[in-house]
Amino acid sequence: MFELDFSVIVIPANSSLLWEGIKMTFLLAGLAIVGGLILGTFLALLRIAKIPILSQISAAYVNFFRSLPLILVIFWFFFLVPLIVGRPVGAFTSVLVAFILFEAAYYSEIIRAGINSVRLGQLAAARAIGLTYIQSMRYVVLPQAFRAMTPILLTQAIILFQDTALVYVVGLRDFLVSAEIIANRDQRLVEMFLFVALVYFVLCFTASMGVKYYQKRINNEL
Amino acid sequence: MNYNWDWGILFRDPYLGWMIGALGWTIVISILAWIIAFSLGSLLGIFRTSSKKSLRLIATCYVELFRNIPLLVQIFLWYFVFPEFLTDEWSRWVKRDMPYPALTTAVVAIGLYTASRVCEQVRSGIKAVGEDQRQAGRAIGMTEVQVYRFVLLPNAYRIILPPLTSEFLTIFKNSSLALTIGVIELTAMTRQIEEYTFQGFEAFTAATIIYSLVTFTVMALMQQIDKRTALPGSFSKGAS
Known part of the structure; x- marks a missing residue:
């Protein structure tokens, strides 16, 4: 056994490196969520459209x-x-592309389930009052679908947030990599990894409690 | 794109043998981790639906703890942090004398992490079987253990076969995280071949095809099993 010494975290040089790291983690997760949602919605719409080749392409992609x-x-x-691209683009860009394309497949499945949960009569009714197919989707089906699936989308966002730790394999300086740099430099592996785990736990646990609370509220309203 | 393709590299010595060996490690990690995840996850799932409050609390804490820390961080915790809290003798054993230290650590970490997810699936399966089945079992004089053994679990597993399949496939994919502590499994091997030959894309392509093939084979197989074991009258995909 040995003495734990967490003071290594609050040394200004270290804490600012960690802060930069966590900002990187949030930036990557945020952009990947937005990009993944947009591409995922698009894939889901292709999947449910009644054009065989498009829905097959979307299914194959997913x-x-x-x-x-x-x-x-x-x-x-x-x-x-x-x-x-023909020139070095840096780890961030390539990792972001990977995350968006990868997570879109998971988002698309959630969104498709959400759209399917909207009753068919809604689409028929929207078409009957003269909306085009795209308008019916945009103003009638999607808003209801997104409302029903928000909790699952948020849960997937938490998973994505945790997934961003995998940028470790290309050395992008996210929260975990920053902590590891300090851990190796100051010989404080145990403290740094415990700290990282604690921060991730507090963030994700709080977020998942929030999602649970939100889900209860929706369930009461619906 | 300026890249010299050389597909022959994949079939040349020693790279073909490397890829096959690496696939072997991926499969070993996946199956061993699944054994841990399935048995512990089932036990926790039973705890989570038990009538005893203390058991429910244990299972809930476990799930929340393991679900809210990234798997990669958990692997580092088991590999770098956990041995430091043991006595010197045990610490040395875990770090060095234990057979395949990195591989074993990866198996345990992935297994314990996935157990929390399996627990949630088992819980939802037991819930889907229904409270009336439990009460009926108790009413004809079964103990709580018997109710689980003969009524709830046999039905629950049949209901949750599809999500359990995807949990296994998640383990199969997550086994690639073992490369972060130095296990040369399939994904790590592609990087190694990239470094040796600069023919990374061929290796990535081969790994991509292997992962997809295994995934689709497992899914097709489980769909057949699901068809045979589906509960009569359920909405399971396979039920006729």
Whole structure:
């Protein structure tokens, strides 16, 4: 056994490195959530559209990405994006592309389930009063679908937030990597990893409690 | 794109053998971790629906703790932090003398993490079987253990077969995280081949195809099993 010494965290140089790290984690997660949601909605709409080839492409995309480990996808784009662009783009861009394309597959499945939960009569009614298919989706079906699936989408957002820790494999300086740099430099592996775990736990636990509370409120209203 | 493709690399010595060996490790990690996740997850799922408040509390705490810390951080905790809290003798054993230290740590970490997810599936399965079944079992004189053994669990597993399949496939994919503590499984091997030959994309492609093939095979297999074991009258995909 040994003495735990958490003072290493509050040394100004270290705490500012950790702060930069957590900002990076939030930035990556935030952009990936927005991008994943947009692409995921698009994929879900393709999937339910009554055009066979489009829905097959969307289904193939979703099944393909869901069969792969995220780390492998990160590796793919880490090497592929610079090659396509023709110049080095930095870890952040390639990782962000990987996250958006990967998470969109998961979001798309949630959104599809949400759209399917809206009663068919709603679409028929919207069409009957003269809205186009796209208008019916935009103003009638999607708003109801998003309301019903918000808790699951938020839960997926928490999972994505945890997934961003995997940028470790390409060394992007997120929260975990920053902590690891300090851990190795100051020989405080135990304290730093415990600290990282605690921060992630507090953030994710609080968020998941919030989602639970929100879900209860929706259930009461519906 | 400026890249010299050389697909032959995948079938040349020693790279073909490397990939096959690495796939072997991926499968070993997945199956061992699944054994932990399934048995502990089932036990916790039973706890979570038990009539004893203390058991329910234990299971709830476990699930919240393991679900809210990223798996990668958990792997680091088991690998770097946990041994430091043991006595010197045990610490040395875990770090060095234990067979395959990194692999074993990865299996335990992934297994314990996934147990929290399996627990939630088992709980929802037991809930889906219904409170009346439990009461009926108790009414004809079964003990609580018997009710679980003969009524709730056999039905619950049949209901949750599809989500359990995806939990197994999640383990299969998450086994790639073992590379962060130095296990050369399938994903790590693609990086190694990339470093040795600069033919990374061929290796990535091969791994991509292998992961997809295994996933689709497992899914097709489980769909057949689901068809045979579906509860009559349920809405399960396979039920006729």
